Amino acid sequence: MNTPRVAKQERSEQTRTEILQTALDLFAARGFAAVSLRDIADRVGVNHAMIRYHFGGKEQLWRESAAYLFERLEQEIPPPDLARDPSPIDALKRYIRAYVHYCARHPEHARLIVQESIEGSDRLQWLAEHYIRPNHARTLGFLENVELPAGIAGLDPVMMLYMVVAIAQMPYLVTAELRFVHERDALLPEAIEAHAEAVMKFIFRDA
CATH class of the missing domain: 1.10.10.60 (Homeodomain-like)
Structure with a gap:
């Protein structure tokens, strides 16, 4: 009925x-x-x-669409429970790998943040307060509770977070440049997986 x-x-x-x-x-x-x-x-x-x-x-x-973006991020790659995982470092690796794939599926995420960061807008301030700061605080908590590889242990955690985010996101911010300069399609499934593997090797090379 x-x-x-x-x-x-x-x-x-x-x-x-x-x-x-x-x-x-x-x-x-x-x-x-x-x-x-x-x-x-x-x-x-x-x-x-x-x-x-x-x-x-x-x-x-704009606010509702940005909220939708971060809620989808939470649904698609829920944060790991490192306290309960038998191998916290492996849980962190899975989380970062999943984040690379998320960035490839949703390049608008990074592009939206970059657009607002250039201007330093009130919209970005609102987004930082409601979504980015809590998200970063949780991720920094992961990093503090994992034995990191020697190559990155001891780095400023905030800058390390931005470095990890940058290498995960960059090919999907500049997909047109990669296509024009190197004739590469960064969004091919095999290219995404290759990038995820490269990110893992770069971050955890000493693990």
């Missing part, structure tokens, strides 16, 4: 997700100022007024 209502709710949720993902793609590619709600509506194929009705203005849509 409720099937039509359920189907309508599912379509509505699917449309909402598509709006959030499209907003992320455009904000990440063009920057906040260069994207309009109409751009997003046209890309999704919905009425511009519908986006405004459900999400309010562009600023609120």
Whole structure:
């Protein structure tokens, strides 16, 4: 009896997700100022007024799309429980490898952060407070509770975190450059796996 209502709710949720993902793609590619709600509506194929009705203005849509991004990160690569894992260093390796694959699936994540970091916007400050700082605090906790390889043990943990993030993300920030300069497609499955393996060898070379 409720099937039509359920189907309508599912379509509505699917449309909402598509709006959030499209907003992320455009904000990440063009920057906040260069994207309009109409751009997003046209890309999704919905009425511009519908986006405004459900999400309010562009600023609120940006926040909701950024929240969706970090919630998806948590779902796709949940943090390891190092205290319960018999081999904390192996758990950390699996987590970093999974993060490389996440970066390849969702290059808009790093691109969005870079766009906002260039400007140092209030949006980035909000994102840092609600998502990035807690995420980093948890990751730094991992690093403090694992016996790290000799090559990186003793480094400033914050800078080490940024170095790991950088080598994981970089090919997916500059996919066009890799294609133009080296004729490489960084998003091929075998290229992603090769990069993940290289990241492992670079970080854990002394392990």
